[in-house]
Amino acid sequence: MNTDVLIVGGGLMGSSIALQLAMRGFKSIVLDKQSPGRHASGVNAGGLRQINRDPAEIPLTVEAAKMWRDIESLVDSDCDARFPGQIRVAENEADMQKLQQRVDLVRSLGYQHEEIIDKKELYQLVPALAPHCVGALICREDGYARPYHALTAFRLKAESLGVKYYSATEVNSLRQEGEGWEVRTSKGMFKSDVLVNCAGAWANNISTMLDEPVPLTPTALMLMVTERLPHFVAPVMGAASRKLSFKQMQNGTLIIGGALLAKLDFATEKTEIDWRKLAESAETVSHFFPQLKDVRIVRAWAGIESYMPDNIPVISASQSFKNAYHAFGFSAHGFQLSPIIGKIMASLIIDGKTDLPIEPFHISRFN
């Protein structure tokens, strides 16, 4: 099988890159060792979050937010994206100071998307919130989408432009032949001019084959979902000094997260829910919304994701080989970035450069 670009990993990043390449006339093949979106891309919480990101990610997240606003023009589906804002609640003056510092930092970098709201406005936005909170940080343009729907929309659009997906296709070895690539897989040999590593939690397998191993830690993040409830909260809720991530979806269910880790056996890809940790989440939710204490949890799950030690991704060309690129390690906040990552990588591959500042994400930082 021959193609211009071979993308390893059929999640959102791989699909977004394949789509942008196709829009610029480049052919690509996407390989997935299981099925597209089986892990992090399909089972994440779907947060469209600019708020409280690492400063290095701000230029990217702001561009990505613009693309999400008009995602239908890109992938012919709105991906069920909604923009009710994301909030970080302050419970006391110390929290407020912390949030104010954050706003000052964002402003100093020349951005305006995060702001402080006072108690009055907070309770106008979230009347159901427990009465003790004093204010909040808000990004009004933030929201959420349905991850597996987004993934499917990206994949279908890419396929409609000629991108080919191969499921259950695992990469066994890589070889540079001239300036191109020969990739042996469980489904035979693929040849391409360019290779892109979007293998998520398995990306270190690929980067090790490229002689540039990275300190990537696969982790399993837990989420739980409740029964359907009447709508009572619009924005996505977080807290300044507690582990909380909480949103009510369009269908009325609540998705409760908070970066809590399940037990993970990476070799067998088995995850196991740690109920004692989820009990903390349940307590935190009841702390902010006491009226939810009798709401039933119907399902808990964990998705396998890649974490980097500095919690920001690797987005760069390979430093060891020509025509090899990386986009992985999004450390549980890649979903929102996915549209812009497609654009950035397509520019890197085709033009050899991008207008956005991606230096902080270079793989060489782990040398």
Added chain:
Amino acid sequence: MKDNYQLVIIGGGPAGLAAATTAANQGVCCALLDEQPTLGGQIYRAIESIPKQRTQQLGDEYTRGKPLVTAFRESDTEYYPETKVWSLNKQREIGVLYKDEARIIQADQVIVASGAMERPIPFKGWTLPGVMQAGAGQILFKSAGVVPDNGVVLAGSGPLLLLLAWQYLHAGVDVKALLDVTPLSNHLLALPKLPKALLAHHYLTKGIGYQIELKRAGIPLLFGVSDLRAEGEGYLQKVSFKHFGKQKNIESELLLTHFGVIPHAWLTQSADCKHQWDDSQQCWRPEHDEWGNTSLDGIIVAGDGAGIHGARSAEHAGRLAGLEALFALGIISQTERNKQGIQDRKWMKDERYIRPFLEAYFKIPQSLLATADNDTIVCRCEEVTAGQIRDAVKKGHDNSNQVKFFTRCGMGSCQGRQCSNAVAHIVADEKGESVEKMGHFRGRPPVAPLTLDQLACLNKELI
């Protein structure tokens, strides 16, 4: 309730009762957790409290539960009724909801005796009020003596349907008709399995006896029924079907359906025990050896939850599982286990002679397993239709779990109990693949819903 037990038995039906009694009588510290308020499981429900007259209406198969429960009561097992198990993992940590508080207890050995559930079959109109599963009708009868007072139509396939018709007849219910959807071609296919079935002929003679009595009482027994539909505006008004090419219908406000039973395997699936597709029983069941050991160390299955063999077989399997737990705990030797198990193993074998015949005779046709009607709702919690499932397959979603991700079927409050098999059948049908390849929904805990407050208790316990 203690934090640790040598053995925890989940389920208070014949398998669980026999397993607990066997283990406790040889000195094991064990607890039996049962979500029902009374002992006996579904089959012997309310056996300790039922009035004598109703016992007679239920027939003598029902009274077999009595000595089992008596023996259990005499053992030293700690018994926890109305106790839900919401999680089980490979370390044998058991998430329990007892007296409205969640806790996690640890067991050296676990016997899952979760029993069977009715096979859900989505057909046109099955979600209308007035359409229920026959098992629900039986529960109401056993536990409260409640019977339909405006008549009932029974439809479906399998021995329970006949038994319920017979029980209703004796309770004075107007059974308007029994519509048997078993394809007549099954009779021929089952014929080669008949000689072996004759070794357990009491089941056959009982079935024939029921039929004769029902016919004598003038209840219409219609065989070879197809195209079953429940119709009505907002609630069930009539049942329509085809019988020998003719379109017919019966007015009724109650339709009880039954399409056989399948293992209640949600707990073992959620624990991630290996499961296999049983083509003869048309269901997923946990893989297990002759003692009930699953793929996970220290997790044993017994009774219908391990594969459908009926209540009598479950009792024997329960004793064998109890012996296996005794052996695993080092209380008896392997030789002793084998010796003590001889009689039950023989009886269990005798009980199972009938199964291949019953499975072939009552095999559910493909037209019911994978409805061709795209408007039929398959997942009633999330209101996903057969058409939406087929459409998801067309969009490249290749197995049950991918279809679940995309359509949300199986993500509602019942967590796929009602639609898991139907989705696998429809996806398989659409792709022209085997059901086995399509897989079952990944079991996601909690297996029983838990409130935020109940879950938060878990945390308080730690402090």
